[in-house]
Amino acid sequence: MQKPSGLALLLTTALLALSAMASERADAEPNGAALFAANCVACHGPAGKGDGPAAIAFNPKPRNLTDKKVMATVTDRNIADIVRKGGAAVGKSPLMPPFAALTQDQIQALIEFVRNLGKP
Numbered sequence: 001m002q003k004p005s006g007l008a009l010l011l012t013t014a015l016l017a018l019s020a021m022a023s024e025r026a027d028a029e030p031n032g033a034a035l036f037a038a039n040c041v042a043c044h045g046p047a048g049k050g051d052g053p054a055a056i057a058f059n060p061k062p063r064n065l066t067d068k069k070v071m072a073t074v075t076d077r078n079i080a081d082i083v084r085k086g087g088a089a090v091g092k093s094p095l096m097p098p099f100a101a102l103t104q105d106q107i108q109a110l111i112e113f114v115r116n117l118g119k120p
């Protein structure tokens with residue numbers, strides 16, 4: 001996906017969030033930001049830094065998704081696998097839960113959202 005300008009991204013995000021609230025249409029474009037807020041923020045934190053409130057006692061900590069050095073070693077496929085199957089299935093912490101109910105499109109939206117975390 002082409003990276004839209006900050007304002008366009010913000011507006012799109014706001015509009016998608018509103019439309020998601022208005023109707024949970026199955027055919028609606030999945031919104032990575034909303035999916036992240038609903039499913040990932042408790043552990044990975046609002047900015048993806050791995051500092052969510054649910055993760056205070058975790059060892060290892062949820063991945064800091066904004067750490068460019070670490071994330072450069074993680075492929076899109078790795079993200080899709082850990083989100084779909086959970087940490088235990090890919091040899092990582094079992095505290096990273098599986099999200100088996102997410103669709104391929106939703107996971108793709110999450111990958112795009114995660115890739116943009118930490119970008120200025």
Ligand code: HEC
Nearest residue numbers: 039040043060061062063074078079082087092093095096
């Ligand atoms: C209950 C807490 C929890 C939730 C909720 C959670 N994670 Fe995680 N996540 C973790 C932990 C803990 C790790 C660290 C695993 C490790 O390093 O062994 C992790 C690691 C990751 C990684 C790193 C993968 C890698 O190969 O290093 C990614 C990407 C990730 N999570 C994405 C997500 C996304 C996207 C969501 C929401 C759909 C999510 N997580 C929800 C706890 C959580």
